[in-house]
Amino acid sequence: MAPYDRLRTGGSPRPPRAGDTWWYAAVAGEAADSFSTRVRTRTRRACLGAVLLLTVVYAGLVLTATGRRWSDAAVTGRRADTRVAEFLRDHPSLAGAATLSLVLACVLLAGLGLLRKRYALTGAAAGAVAVSLAVAGLLQGYAPRPPAADAGALPPSGFPSATATLAFGVALGLALVTPRRPRGLVVGAATLWAVALGAYSVAAGDHRPGDVIAAALLALAVQCGLIALLARRGKVRPGPRHGTVLRSLPATLPLALLGAGGLAAGFLLLGDTLGLPATAPYDPAELRLAHRCGQALAAGVGAAAGLVLLALVRHVDLDGGPAPYRLGGPFVEDSGAPEQGELVGPFTENRDHEIS
Template sequence: MNAPARPTPAAPLVAALAAVALLAACAWFFVGTRRGQVGDELALRGATIGTWRWSTQAEALLQTVSVGAVAVALAVVVVVGLAAGRPRAALVGAAVIGAANVTTQVVKNVLVTRPDLIAGDHTANSLPSGHTTVAASIVVGLALVAGRRAVPLVTGVGAAVVTAFGYATLVNQWHRPSDVVAAVLVACAWGYVGEAALRAGPRPPQPTSRRRPARRPAGAGPSAGWGLVAAGGLALGVAVVAVALMWGVGLDDATRLQRLVAHVGGSAALAGVTCSGLGVLARPRSA
């Protein structure tokens, strides 16, 4: 019996290009235009409404991100990959974590500059968020080395963790919503490149037996990430509604409720991009 068709690198490469295009659009609008800067600033100001209740916990979560934590995460990815008998995946997963974090620093400090388009706002560019990139890239790296059965669990729990880290930066006024969305896009783009590299590698040895091949494990099919993608779509819908409600509202005349709506929209965008991006990655793994 013929072996099942092997997934090609085409789909993840297209996904990577889409993530890069969205990253460029995010930087152009939210950093390079006044309307985008105003929307981001409104969402940032809205983050102060009621969030003092968990700002201490949010800061404690962010303090877990350090060079040592990244080193431990890299080691875990490599060990998991080697333990699963997938040394190529271990190498690719570690490379993706490193590449995503380097890319964020290059984009933030070299490629993107923030013009002064809002009176009194002379802050330096903060897109993408470094802390969110660390969290998202670790989840992506683990998804690349995880076995088929574990991928839905890794991406599902990972989406919650990444959203929590990103939201913590909003609560503590460290970053604007566009910063955390851009960070997730950076990590996902490199994750898709990593998946394409795994698919393009040598095909694993096929069994010589003529017996019917074992059934694909539950949750390993293309539908494994559909739940995350659907949840992400709903969250992005909330973000679009918030943008429509806030379009044209100025910084000086925004009410408390409008600032809160902007904050909810920015948070929904973070959750939507995170769930959708990781959901796309939750598909059959290459060997």
């Protein structure tokens, strides 16, 4: 096969390398083993997995009586947890600080992208946050759920939480507009902030733990779907494989410990809190245990969502398209290239050759 032939379907999977032509480089991006294809496959699978987990959480915590009883107990248990009640009572300004942090996070997402002149990626990240909020609103308004037995005793179910969806959407969206080297540090720190904001909303009684869990999974699904779309359009390229682990360790290590510890503690406590009686009165100790279990699960899932996204884009450069390929072959001398460093086309000036 001639060096400038376009590969046929099922043809040679020869990987692209420096010296190949732009013609072959464009075709190689469509190969089954190309970098863009691998990124698209991984992120698409992560998106589908997050959607599947979101469906499981919805079916288990919203549609079943046991799940609804556990969620209500987790919200009610905040009053039985004296440490949480005293902390919120001693810090009444946390509600305003949470709202202000959401505004500043949105400004950071937009400002960082605009300062780096990544206008398309900034629009994509903002669009992903908007899509997440729109899907959350549709689920809150139109997803079927049984009517609450006592609507005045507890806040209505907001599955998923719009506040947590915005927080996790912004935190994960920073992966698009942040330079690759500090990406792990920035996204990890932002994910820790989103987890803390979700924990506050549960402790304040504004949302149930399942609402925060669903928000983290929804933001992860939308972000993975967006990266898969960028990979399909050829907007990703491989980045250096060294020099980023130690830089991001101050944020990723606490995030990993929080994710592993939260999920382990949550599942251990879950078996002791699912056996609540169908009717009141409840034991305050059981309610307190349910609240702590819900907090642990919500924190673990939120931290895991950030770690999954960082793992998916660890070696991926999202700042632009594929790296340019330089021409190599028998037509370099005939093309009249003035310098070796310039990119030239595969055809000679007289264009008297043909591709076999």
